[in-house]
Amino acid sequence: MKRTATLFAALALAGAATAAAAQQEQFVPANFYWVGPYAPGGSGFGGGIIDYMAMLNERDGGINGVKLTWEKCETEYNNARGVECYERSKKKGPTGATVIHPLSTGITYSLIEKATADKIPVISMGYGRTSAADGRVFPYVFPLITTYWSQATVMVKFMGEKSGGMDKLKGKKIVLVYHDSAYGKEPIPVLTDMSKQYGYELTTIAVPHPGNEQQSQWLQIRQIKPDYVILWGWGVMNPTALKAAAKIGYPREKVIGVWWSGAEEDVLPAGTAAKGYISAGFNSPGSDFPVMKDIQKFVYGKGKGEFEDKSRFGSIYHTRGVVAGIVTTEAIRLAQNKYGKGKPITGEQMRWGIENLNIDDKRLKELGAVGLMLPLKVSCLDHEGSGLVKFQQWDGAKWKVITDWMEPDRKLVRTMVEADAAQYAKEKGITPRDCSKEK
Amino acid sequence: MLYREAGQFKSTYGQDQQIFPILQDRVAMSALLLVAFVAVPIFGDQYWLSAIITPFLILSLAALGLNILTGYAGQLSLGTAAFMAVGAFMAYNAMLRIPHIPVLGAFAIGGLSAAAVGFVFGLPSLRIKGLYLAVATLACQFFILWLINRVGWFSNHSSSGVITAQRMVILGYEFVSPASKYLLTLGVVGAMALAAKNLMRSETGRAFMAVRDMDVAAAVVGIPMMRTKLLAFAISSFYCGVAGALYAFCYLGTVEPEAFTLDLSFRVLFMIIIGGVGSILGSFLGAAFITLFPILLNFVSKGLESVLGVEMNHAMVSNTEAIIFGGLIIFFLIVEPNGLARMWQIAKEKLRLWPFPH
Numbered sequence: 071m072k073r074t075a076t077l078f079a080a081l082a083l084a085g086a087a088t089a090a091a092a093q094q095e096q097f098v099p100a101n102f103y104w105v106g107p108y109a110p111g112g113s114g115f116g117g118g119i120i121d122y123m124a125m126l127n128e129r130d131g132g133i134n135g136v137k138l139t140w141e142k143c144e145t146e147y148n149n150a151r152g153v154e155c156y157e158r159s160k161k162k163g164p165t166g167a168t169v170i171h172p173l174s175t176g177i178t179y180s181l182i183e184k185a186t187a188d189k190i191p192v193i194s195m196g197y198g199r200t201s202a203a204d205g206r207v208f209p210y211v212f213p214l215i216t217t218y219w220s221q222a223t224v225m226v227k228f229m230g231e232k233s234g235g236m237d238k239l240k241g242k243k244i245v246l247v248y249h250d251s252a253y254g255k256e257p258i259p260v261l262t263d264m265s266k267q268y269g270y271e272l273t274t275i276a277v278p279h280p281g282n283e284q285q286s287q288w289l290q291i292r293q294i295k296p297d298y299v300i301l302w303g304w305g306v307m308n309p310t311a312l313k314a315a316a317k318i319g320y321p322r323e324k325v326i327g328v329w330w331s332g333a334e335e336d337v338l339p340a341g342t343a344a345k346g347y348i349s350a351g352f353n354s355p356g357s358d359f360p361v362m363k364d365i366q367k368f369v370y371g372k373g374k375g376e377f378e379d380k381s382r383f384g385s386i387y388h389t390r391g392v393v394a395g396i397v398t399t400e401a402i403r404l405a406q407n408k409y410g411k412g413k414p415i416t417g418e419q420m421r422w423g424i425e426n427l428n429i430d431d432k433r434l435k436e437l438g439a440v441g442l443m444l445p446l447k448v449s450c451l452d453h454e455g456s457g458l459v460k461f462q463q464w465d466g467a468k469w470k471v472i473t474d475w476m477e478p479d480r481k482l483v484r485t486m487v488e489a490d491a492a493q494y495a496k497e498k499g500i501t502p503r504d505c506s507k508e509k
Numbered sequence: 510m511l512y513r514e515a516g517q518f519k520s521t522y523g524q525d526q527q528i529f530p531i532l533q534d535r536v537a538m539s540a541l542l543l544v545a546f547v548a549v550p551i552f553g554d555q556y557w558l559s560a561i562i563t564p565f566l567i568l569s570l571a572a573l574g575l576n577i578l579t580g581y582a583g584q585l586s587l588g589t590a591a592f593m594a595v596g597a598f599m600a601y602n603a604m605l606r607i608p609h610i611p612v613l614g615a616f617a618i619g620g621l622s623a624a625a626v627g628f629v630f631g632l633p634s635l636r637i638k639g640l641y642l643a644v645a646t647l648a649c650q651f652f653i654l655w656l657i658n659r660v661g662w663f664s665n666h667s668s669s670g671v672i673t674a675q676r677m678v679i680l681g682y683e684f685v686s687p688a689s690k691y692l693l694t695l696g697v698v699g700a701m702a703l704a705a706k707n708l709m710r711s712e713t714g715r716a717f718m719a720v721r722d723m724d725v726a727a728a729v730v731g732i733p734m735m736r737t738k739l740l741a742f743a744i745s746s747f748y749c750g751v752a753g754a755l756y757a758f759c760y761l762g763t764v765e766p767e768a769f770t771l772d773l774s775f776r777v778l779f780m781i782i783i784g785g786v787g788s789i790l791g792s793f794l795g796a797a798f799i800t801l802f803p804i805l806l807n808f809v810s811k812g813l814e815s816v817l818g819v820e821m822n823h824a825m826v827s828n829t830e831a832i833i834f835g836g837l838i839i840f841f842l843i844v845e846p847n848g849l850a851r852m853w854q855i856a857k858e859k860l861r862l863w864p865f866p867h
Contacts, residue, residue, distance in 0.1 A: 149765070154560040176767060176768075179763045183673070183763065187685075250767070252670060252765045252767070256669050276658065
């Protein structure tokens with residue numbers, strides 16, 4: 071009995087202590103996943119964003135004196151758990167959750183309406199609902215940097231270049247192997263639309279969750295004998311696909327992965343089967359960028375940091391998480407400039423911050439992230455910001471960049487985004503914002 | 510002492526047949542309902558209402574549906590999540606395609622569609638039993654999800670296969686706040702649980718149990734095998750279908766077919782195994798255990814971290830939680846193979862004698 075009482079007293083004390091320190095804090099939920107078949111991506115990306123925030127706290131004492139705080143919540147890449155984590159985290163900290171990174175297209179879909187109602191912005195960087203790029207209909211959702219549809223158009227362009235011109239795509243066979251979820255289905259409309267334009271033959275093959283069994287899918291591919299295979303996988307599905315491709319003898323140089331299939335964690339388990347495999351990317355890995363060195367010095371140097379396995383430092387998912395951290399904290403900084411320096415901002419103010427984000431070359435240099443990411447300019451009309459994609463190839467030991475940054479087919483993507491957003495607005499009875507009236 | 514039925518006389522058949530024959534049970538039940546309908550929505554905060562209690566109630570309903578089929582009629586099924594998916598997607602389509610349909614009408618259509626699917630996939634139960642039947646229902650699980658994924662009509666040709674629940678309006682009142690959604694769920698679940706309780710006390714329910722205990726004997730005494738088994742499938746699927754519709758409309762709001770994978774079917778099956786096979790109460794207890802316990806564990810480990818002042822490796826904590834959870838399931842099944850409902854029953858019997866056990 072006495073022991074219980076002490077425990078409760080200790081709990082109460084701990085609670086009081088956090089409450090007292092809660093004044094100058096900005097709470098960013100860390101709702102990612104560290105267990106299950108998608109853990110490599112979840113822990114890598116989550117580790118990056120937390121490492122960056124920890125570095126800002128250590129080096130600068132937060133943002134204008136406001137400390138960044140976070141709390142981990144395990145979503146297991148599961149929609150129901152993701153919603154539970156969101157509900158749990160949204161009221162934490164002095165101003166509630168600042169912004170949510172769901173790191174799952176499914177969870178993003180589940181949160182679009184909830185977060186909009188709660189006035190908490192959702193950043194779905196490189197995933198999520200593509201048509202949310204139309205900020206007039208989706209004021210609180212930001213598929214920043216680039217979207218699946220932009221990526222799909224760049225992939226087709228890349229395949230065209232590899233074949234020796236876009237007109238050479240006519241009659242070519244392309245197979246899309248996708249994770250059977252909202253995430254995997256996202257590119258299908260764009261790829262179908264472009265197949266009409268360029269005359270290639272598209273076959274879509276679904277791989278059920280979690281994707282550790284792909285024998286029949288790749289046998290089907292062997293029968294089709296495609297010119298290219300697009301791999302739209304996640305987690306354990308990626309190495310399994312590469313191994314299956316090796317087993318049927320399909321050349322890995324013709325397998326082109328989405329950026330969630332193109333990290334060290336995705337190819338290393340496949341061993342030699344992964345050699346030659348190509349994937350897209352929207353950030354560059356590496357631990358030599360000044361910002362990464364600062365993380366090394368201020369976080370890992372003090373015995374902290376998210377990774378026990380130091381070889382993951384500077385990996386693709388880790389740096390992608392750092393990019394997410396930069397985007398998040400830059401938006402907080404911007405919102406503080408407008409709504410009061412040195413004060414925690416609310417979700418609504420954060421929304422303004424993200425929407426007016428403009429990370430140019432000069433700012434990138436100050437951040438020490440030149441090359442890590444591209445300049446980013448968000449606006450009310452365009453919640454995507456950049457859209458550029460590049461390709462990299464796995465040489466058996468590391469990823470080698472093989473193309474320059476490539477432009478998506480902006481016209482096509484934008485037309486489809488607006489059409490899809492307009493349909494959503496109609497279904498939901500939303501009147502799109504007038505961007506000329508936004509300040 | 511408090512829980513004693515001495516002095517409570519039953520002088521009519523009506524009194525003898527009521528659901529809670531003991532006065533204390535009636536008082537406790539009324540208090541529980543009062544708390545659920547009044548206190549919880551007033552005092553519960555948004556997190557508890559929308560992320561914990563509402564999904565718990567919805568999964569209880571699904572477990573109840575499976576319990577009718579597996580616990581009462583003895584037919585093993587692994588298709589629960591598929592029936593829920595049918596309910597969710599058909600309720601969505603009913604709202605979309607039938608103008609001015611009331612929300613509850615859409616839920617009913619979802620439930621009835623699931624019942625129809627359950628009826629069809631129940632047909633093999635006439636020939637096969639036990640594990641073999643489970644395999645047949647497993648086919649249902651995969652087939653239904655495949656169908657919903659492949660046929661665009663179900664998701665109104667949404668490119669990502671995701672559906673977003675429409676607004677819920679009953680008599681001009683729109684259900685938006687977590688408390689109102691909770692009350693709607695509670696109303697539906699409460700009414701359906703009461704219906705299930707009464708159904709199991711009726712001729713139909715007794716026929717179910719006769720089939721479960723020995724189908725040859727049941728057939729000999731004149732219980733129509735085909736009708737009883739198919740009815741069990743249809744009623745069970747109806748419950749699951751309504752649970753699926755609630756899952757989409759009152760809980761997640763936006764669902765993709767992936768929400769209803771085999772994983773969920775297994776979870777519901779575990780709920781009834783842990784809660785108690787063949788018990789209405791067991792469905793609720795099991796759902797509470799499976800949905801709430803991992804979250805509780807999570808809070809405990811968070812609390813421990815802040816008390817001890819150390820930050821533990823998150824991946825390790827998450828995995829340990831899963832291990833503890835699995836260990837507890839095994840522990841409970843060894844200690845009481847008939848589930849939490851049976852434990853509750855034993856507790857009640859002991860309480861009747863307390864404090865003079867002899």
